[in-house]
Amino acid sequence: MSNTILFNKDNGVAFITLNRPEKFNSFNREMALAFQQCLDDSEKDDSVRCIYITGSGKAFCAGQDLAEAIDPQGPELEQIVREHYNPIILRLRNIEKPIVCAVNGVAAGAGANIALACDIVLATKAASFIQAFSKIALIPDSAGTFFLPRMVGMQRALALTMLGDKVMADDAVAMGMIYKSYADEMFETETKQVAYTLAQMPTKGLGLTKRLINNTYNNSLAQQLDMEKQLQVQAGTTEDFKEGVNAFLEKRKPVFKGK
Numbered sequence: 001m002s003n004t005i006l007f008n009k010d011n012g013v014a015f016i017t018l019n020r021p022e023k024f025n026s027f028n029r030e031m032a033l034a035f036q037q038c039l040d041d042s043e044k045d046d047s048v049r050c051i052y053i054t055g056s057g058k059a060f061c062a063g064q065d066l067a068e069a070i071d072p073q074g075p076e077l078e079q080i081v082r083e084h085y086n087p088i089i090l091r092l093r094n095i096e097k098p099i100v101c102a103v104n105g106v107a108a109g110a111g112a113n114i115a116l117a118c119d120i121v122l123a124t125k126a127a128s129f130i131q132a133f134s135k136i137a138l139i140p141d142s143a144g145t146f147f148l149p150r151m152v153g154m155q156r157a158l159a160l161t162m163l164g165d166k167v168m169a170d171d172a173v174a175m176g177m178i179y180k181s182y183a184d185e186m187f188e189t190e191t192k193q194v195a196y197t198l199a200q201m202p203t204k205g206l207g208l209t210k211r212l213i214n215n216t217y218n219n220s221l222a223q224q225l226d227m228e229k230q231l232q233v234q235a236g237t238t239e240d241f242k243e244g245v246n247a248f249l250e251k252r253k254p255v256f257k258g259k
Helices: 029-044 077-094 110-116 132-136 144-152 154-163 169-174 184-199 203-215 221-235 239-249
Strands: 005-010 013-018 050-055 099-103 120-124 128-130 166-168 180-182
Touching: 005 029, 013 029, 013 184, 029 077, 050 184, 077 110, 077 203, 099 110, 099 184, 110 128, 110 144, 120 169, 120 184, 128 169, 132 154, 144 154, 166 169, 169 180, 180 184, 203 221, 203 239
Parallel strands: 013 050, 050 099, 099 120, 120 180
Antiparallel strands: 005 013, 128 166
């Protein structure tokens, strides 16, 4: 595994840490491919029931390493988007396990949009989100033009992407961009607790919920109701459903196994 990513597993949680702190965890090809490998490993490992993503050092992720992007010997922009960021976003949305993003500092450009593609985004109050693309005459990639308007509305999305304004964590919560923010001293403990909690929940049911939410903007009401019906039947065949019902009837806390 590349040292650009730190990867470990504990109590059902796969911890993925972007690890180029000297470059504010900006992505180069090595880190992008290693990140994809960690996501693949986490998806295939049945013992992993939640994925937790954060950054080392002061930043979460400053986006693309621009030195690589302009290097004549490096990958071209088309290859960077096609082979680095698009596969990452698709993995984040298609892995049917909860993914928590703990934004520990600035999240800029592709770094911001990778965070927003995760299921539950938490941040330290000192963190900020910046659609930095317009500052270098580029357009938002990594699904920024897909998720941001759905989260904050067209007006705000256009303003944030055109002006490149910095959005602090509390404001990001207020506008529906992220879920919660925490004081610095509570950030690591609280965000990891969210991941550990999710890792003890009915993983199959959470994955099916994620699939439904992914499809909600594509379906009509009737189509969404039909999909809910189909996936509810599927959820009802899981061991965790049986355990949840038995625990309710026996007035005890359920012990879910993610099966």
